[in-house]
Amino acid sequence: MAPPSGEVEVESISPYGIARTTVDKKPLSAEEIKKFDAYFRACMYLCLGMLYLRENALLKEPLKKEHLKARLLGHWGSDAGQAFTYLHMNRLIKKYDLNALFVSGPGHGAPAVLSNAYLEGTYSEVYPDKAEDEEGMRKFFKQFSFPGGIGSHATPETPGSIHEGGELGYSISHAFGTVFDNPDLITLTMVGDGEAETGPLATAWHSTKFLNPITDGAVLPVLHLNGYKINNPTILARISHKELEALFVGYGWTPYFVEGSDLESMHQAMAGTLEHCVVEIRKYQNEARESGKAVRPRWPMIVLRSPKGWTGPRKVDDKLLEGFWRAHQIPLPNVASNPEHLQLLESWMRSYKPEEVFDKEGKLIPELKELVPLGNARMSANPVGNGGILRKPLDMPDFRNYAFQNIEAGVSSLPSMANMAKLLRDVVANNMHNFRLFGPDETESNKLGEVYKAGKKVWMGENFEEDADGGNLATEGRVMEMLSEHTVEGWLEGYILSGRHGLLNSYEPFIHVIDSMVNQHCKWIEKCNEV
Amino acid sequence: MAPPSGEVEVESISPYGIARTTVDKKPLSAEEIKKFDAYFRACMYLCLGMLYLRENALLKEPLKKEHLKARLLGHWGSDAGQAFTYLHMNRLIKKYDLNALFVSGPGHGAPAVLSNAYLEGTYSEVYPDKAEDEEGMRKFFKQFSFPGGIGSHATPETPGSIHEGGELGYSISHAFGTVFDNPDLITLTMVGDGEAETGPLATAWHSTKFLNPITDGAVLPVLHLNGYKINNPTILARISHKELEALFVGYGWTPYFVEGSDLESMHQAMAGTLEHCVVEIRKYQNEARESGKAVRPRWPMIVLRSPKGWTGPRKVDDKLLEGFWRAHQIPLPNVASNPEHLQLLESWMRSYKPEEVFDKEGKLIPELKELVPLGNARMSANPVGNGGILRKPLDMPDFRNYAFQNIEAGVSSLPSMANMAKLLRDVVANNMHNFRLFGPDETESNKLGEVYKAGKKVWMGENFEEDADGGNLATEGRVMEMLSEHTVEGWLEGYILSGRHGLLNSYEPFIHVIDSMVNQHCKWIEKCNEV
Secondary structure, three states: OOOOOOOOOOOOOOOOOOOEEOOOOOOOOHHHHHHHHHHHHHHHHHHHHHHHEOOOOOOOOOOOHHHEOOOOOOOOOOHHHHHHHHHHHHHHHHHHOOEEEEEEOOOOOHHHHHHHHHHOOHHHHHOOOOOOOHHHHHHHHHHEOOOOOEOOOOOOOOOOOOOOOOOOOOHHHHHHHHHOOOOOEEEEEEEEOOHHHOHHHHHHHHHHHHOOOOOOOEEEEEEEEOOEOOOOEOOHHHOOHHHHHHHHHHOOOEEEEEEOOOHHHHHHHHHHHHHHHHHHHHHHHHHHHHHOOOOOOOOEEEEEEOOOOOOOOOEEOOEEOOOOHHHOOOOOOOOOOOHHHHHHHHHHHHOOOHHHHEOOOOOEOHHHHOOOOOHHHOHHHOHHHHHHHOOOOOOOOOHHHHOOOOOOOOOOOOOHHHHHHHHHHHHHHHOOOOEEEEEOOOOOOOOOHHHHHOOOEEOOOOOOHHHHOOOOEEOOOOEEEOOOHHHHHHHHHHHHHOOOEEEEOOOOOOHHHHHHHHHHHHHHHHHHHHO | OOOOOOOOOOOOOOOOOOOEEOOOOOOOOHHHHHHHHHHHHHHHHHHHHHHHEOOOOOOOOOOOHHHEOOOOOOOOOOHHHHHHHHHHHHHHHHHHOOEEEEEEOOOOOHHHHHHHHHHOOHHHHHOOOOOOOHHHHHHHHHHEOOOOOEOOOOOOOOOOOOOOOOOOOOHHHHHHHHHOOOOOEEEEEEEEOOHHHOHHHHHHHHHHHHOOOOOOOEEEEEEEEOOEOOOOEOOHHHOOHHHHHHHHHHOOOEEEEEEOOOHHHHHHHHHHHHHHHHHHHHHHHHHHHHHOOOOOOOOEEEEEEOOOOOOOOOEEOOEEOOOOHHHOOOOOOOOOOOHHHHHHHHHHHHHOOHHHHEOOOOOEOHHHHOOOOOHHHOHHHOHHHHHHHOOOOOOOOOHHHHOOOOOOOOOOOOOHHHHHHHHHHHHHHHOOOOEEEEEOOOOOOOOOHHHHHOOOEEOOOOOOHHHHOOOOEEOOOOEEEOOOHHHHHHHHHHHHHOOOEEEEOOOOOOHHHHHHHHHHHHHHHHHHHHO
């Protein structure tokens, strides 16, 4: 994928090189690699188009500054790694008939998701004016991070997205929320190595202690070691391999590594590793479902180490770009004023060979369209990503039946929470696959313990004999308690956004811990109502 | 430590048993074990006294319900493990002349800290009416969690405490804040296994990537696997030993284990392990300081697994107490109405043999007082724990010198942040050991990059050659950036509360992530001003 050399110096030798991988399988034929490579180029082309263009979408003319957006806003850094992972999941969706969702954790990685939604046709189905043709592509490019258009996050307007990735840290907990009570779903979750430094993300890895392999689906995290945040290296990209591996073993996962930049070997490595993980997930689920024994597996996950801004120019004006923090946002910010940079951008965009992957009308060529899953199997079209259309109303008992009788004003002293708990118990009982109660270890002390009669607390950690003494723990239950307000709120949000119902209880003095999270969620819901 | 058997059934066989430990050293003589055991009993007696008594402090009379507080409020769960760790640190403070501070992370573990402060005499020095005599002890007991008295957290009134432990998750980041630019300080930090589930705590373990062994001190964490939260087991107590060990290796620490309940072997195990850790810390520091090479060591830490409510009755009315979540708060809540329980409480308190450890006047016997470090070497009296008395004013340049010249109203377009950065640069330069700038990777994009001229960004992760290209990273610096608002705010709070100055910069939309943290900190400061 070296950009063509020209007068402007473009160095494409990555420090990463040939893929290193844990899974030594090469499932792709030469023909398939060629196709995946072409599809990947189409994605990358669309990503750059979104960042830069408002005219000349297919580069049928030489690139002029009049074709550029006046103000360049957007993020290139994680697009390649995310799009790369997404398209390899498509192969497995088709091969294994998977029910899969994509959660994009890294901040501002929206172009990766949008380009895939567009190539899959979903985008044009939802927004017919962004059709799969030249004019549609032009509008698709122009609207991105543009006044009156869409944001540079995976906002609610993005088909298949339940996660915005603005305030970082919630991708894993959101993903777990989607798979609870969704036994067939695999939610592929890209985790940025920036967001991985946040507290909420750092503890959310423990969510596996609350996931039942029989009744729930699976989360397949891909930690994207992109190397850099805005202006700093990331912690997880700068610790030893031994520490990194130990960390995820410690969190209870089985980490597989895919590391490098050479595209051919990286395609093989990712195809083999992702397939290995999916097969492992299905094996664990089948074992549990056939035996009826719910034990916690050490679920697989992937660590993808690829250069930040992968496939971009390695150096510009003798300064590092690809594989460095300068690739975080707009990689060449001065294209409007610097003709050399404009030319560099053009050769870079042409290096993806748009004329090979799109036909003259701007439509993805049929040979590549074949790589796309059909209908709702497309991650961008999975109804789980649009929970509103799946939601069934809660079966609510009549609250009047729970009123206290014979209250004597000023005399009766009756426990309101404990009484409310009876209503809640029956809400649980009536909605056993559609409602969960979340909280940070305070259900009992908030006097709601009555709910355990309908659904116990989910616990997939080790069990001790003494748990029988009032522990109310079970592998299958309706109450979700972990001492992380962030995690339980994230689970709740993911559960609700994938079409179910839930309630979170917490003490008044500590609920403020998740103030900003709840604000973000409400803004999301508000926007969903507009959409 | 079996409570005496009586008519009430008391089962003291712990599921934990003889200590298992990583460090196979038995540094204590039989005589020393006896003394430490007696000191520990004194602590435990004081803890129970705080929870229950307002009269009859030394149990000179048989216990009657008139001696009890009318409303019992407080927490027993983590007191034993914390007090146990504290007193073993005292041995090392004396032996190695350490400068040490104690941070109590678990929620509501204040009795452990208060009892030690009282035995060390600091409490009576600060609050002379709580003297080291029978009447002082009575007042000391009565004030605890009592109207007009003190709270059940390690509130600002607590000598030696910079950390409240109400809103959980900040013990490790607070501790790191205290040791930055305090090269001789070791902050011993108890981390509750409940708080360890919070996001802020889960990522704060990575703070070692920002700690310089030459110019900073060290944090020695003791993760207290107490086993239970309020009503649930804790995650870290219910994963395999392999996972637990891997997790902390992954976080970059060297974990040592001390596990059990048998007091004699636990005293040996803790004494040997804690000493090993202190020696290792000093070794890493000396190597770095002598060679001038600041590399990140895999700092030692301890995992202490002891029963929740350790040394309490194992069962009461055939329900588990010691080693179970029922030991979290008041272990015997019905002592006022249940004569059997009152009797059980009395035998339990007497099992600590107050008459052996306190003299007739209520003072700790001289033989045990010898175990206490002297003066400011006492962790309860370390001036670092009372930063206000150490604080030196910031050397501030005159801000007027940084004003823009020749501003033309409505015409001039000048960068205010970049200009402010010059002032900030000089604040840094004038206060190189007394001021740090904190933020989640936004110093550059907030246009404050000018400060790097005075102090670069601290980075103890791996270095790549490309960092030379504008990375502004250094092992010794003044800017602290990690993509965790919680961690950088926690560092800042610890840095300020130990007597220094700092500033945190962050984007407006994401600063809300730490709303509640900042509220807690301001409440702490407000209370400090009252004290």
